[in-house]
Amino acid sequence: MKEEFALTPLPRSFYRRAAVTVAKDLLGKIIFHHTRQGIVAGRIVEVEAYTMNDPASHSFRGRTQRNDVMFWDGGYLYVYFTYGMHFCANVVTGEPEVGEAVLIRAVEPLLGIERMMYQRFGKEETLSRSNLIQLTNGPAKFCEAFGITKKENGTDLLGQKLWLSDDGFRPASIRKSSRIGIRVGKEKLWRFSIEGNLWVSR
DNA sequence: CGACCGATTGACT
């Protein structure tokens, strides 16, 4: 990871495109979260696209208080609470009034691994190969490790707290598959992952 | 209002 790339947030134009296009392009990008506790960063290795005319999407039945951020301009973070205990984070895509987003399902940890360990497992846990992978190999695990909660819902990804960067890394091979954990819309192959990456879920 | 259920995870057979 080269610092000069890492410092530059992806421009608004990157996000103002179709969700499926942005989803593929997000693979390999680095996501940063800078808080008072310190800075954490990871490479995005697995994503899923969700659109307005997609029955699996929160935006399918129209704009509500919960999914409002999905209809904002591209480049904002949509965070939702689910199963009574977990958060999931999405990158909002497209123009304003278009309810599209890309779910971040897994990242490869790069910076602030100690911080992530603490947020996922607590103080006494020691680093091993197993829990290094368990750190961020799922959408709610990623949010927990990165300290992303409902407070981060609506955060501008071109700001100073949360942003994405391109360090020049390009995936050798991208895998397409059916999205996970949904009942409708399984026929759409809108889950994208970096082939062979250890942090890809399942 | 009440009932159902989820873009998940971790523990367990």
Place this chain on the structure above:
DNA sequence: GTCAATCGGTCGG
């Protein structure tokens, strides 16, 4: 492989 945890969002009456 199965299943409970746990609660806000959404929808039906």
